[in-house]
Amino acid sequence: MPHSPTDRADVRDMLVVHEAFRLNYSRLPGVVRAVTSGDAERAAVVADHAQLIEDFLHLHHMGEDELLWPKLLERGGDRLGETVNLLESQHVEIAALLTESSQRLAIWRDQPTKENGEPLARSLERLGALLTEHLGIEEKDVLPIVPEYVTAKEWHALGDHAINALPKNKLPVIFGMLASLADAEVVKLMLSTAPLVPRLLMPVLGPKAYARYARKVFEPVA
Known part of the structure; x- marks a missing residue:
């Protein structure tokens, strides 16, 4: 499905979104561990931020599942099908880790102790590790080819999907x-x-x- 150069998706904005996720999940475990036991005010600040990033990540992946992967499979499945299927399966794994970390986040927010914070920090580390692998595959094997199959209008709709759903x-x-x-x-x-x-x-x-x-x-x- 060829597009004119001016009608092709410009994926540079997604690279910035990916970098934001990498940066936050590299920092969040240490930020959680640094909260003093019983400091409910500080824990609330950190928990609010962790929840915001989790919500943003969930919406980002939902947009890909609904608006990007189907187009790539339909238009370029012979080139991208195997990789897209892998990325979709990783979305399922990441969603499970998001659920786990969200549950542990709620426990820690309610009772901000070191005993509750450490499982949360480890959960965030696992999430960050899988996310880093996932984003690397996407950036290496998919995003460079996306402009051949996705229009600029379709690409902007993908970005707007997450932004419009955030508070x-x-x-x-x-x-x-x-x-x-x-x-x-x-x-x-x-x-x-x-x-x-x-x-x-x-x-x-x-x-x-x-x-x-x-x-x-x-x-x-x-």
Whole structure:
């Protein structure tokens, strides 16, 4: 299914999303372990962040399952079918680990002890390890070929799927997090389908919102 160069998906925004997931899951186990037993206020901050990243990851994978893999199998299954099937199976494994970590997160949030925090940290480590493997396969074997089979409009619909389902009050933080990992051209790409007002305001509000948020979440253990 050939597309003109201007109508092809530009996958650079997904590389930024992947990097955000890798970065957060590399840091979260240590952030959890650093919380002092009984510090419910600090545990709530960390738990809220962990839940936000889990929700974002779940929505990201749901979008791929519903909007990306079917198109690739239909249009390029002879080239990509085996890899897409592997990635789909890994989504199932990752979903199981997300459920496990979410359950342990709820226990730790309610009773933030070292005894409850360590199983959560180990669960997050397992999730991060599988996710790193998964993202590596996707970036090496799938994303370079996606523009041959997916239009720019279809690609933007995939990105909008996750963003539109996140809480609106978290969007400046999410955008700021992604923008902190992207160059100016990719930031422009991420905002290309946004309404005018967010397109104008997010480059100003997002980085400031994320800077404040990151200090609150990460600096106590930096």
